[in-house]
Amino acid sequence: MKWDLNPRYQTILQFSRLALSAAQSFIRETNNTYKMNKNYAILNHIKELEYRIIYLFISFILCFLTLYYFINETTYLCVKPLIVNQNIQIDNLIFTDLSEAFICTLKLTFILTNYSIFNLILYHIYFFIIPGTYEYEQKKILRIFSFSIISIYFSLVLTYYIFIPLFW
Secondary structure, three states: OOOOOOHHHHHHHHHHHHHHHHHHHHHHHHHHHHHHHHHHHHHHHHHHHHHHHHHHHHHHHHHHHHHHHOHHHHHHHHHHHHHOOOOOOOOOOOOOOHHHHHHHHHHHHHHHHHHHHHHHHHHHHHHHHHHHOOHHHHHHHHHHHHHHHHHHHHHHHHHHHHHHHHHO
């Protein structure tokens, strides 16, 4: 038995089928756009991370080259607590191997570069993490990073002025 519908109802039925197919295609497009935007957001984060890593690498190289250029001054600053010690008088450093002086200057420059770039590394980590955190988490992260910076410099000062002269 065939349904005989009024032509007006047939038009409404065809229009509703057309609207349904248009809505389904719109939903498919929206899902694809959402997936594309989601992928685009991930690519933005990866691009920003890449930018920050390159910036840190360039900063590390520039700082390393600058400290290596002034290696005599930096060596003097590191050895100064030993020179001014009242018990022992050190006039010069003794190296037992030919390559030891070069390796020692490279190690010293590398360590001083790491200490000087540490603040910049924390800065980039903080500003990379901040957009994805809540306000209370941002405050906690800021406290942790502030404490780590203060503790690093406190340990450097403590080592330089107290422990090296005391234990040498």
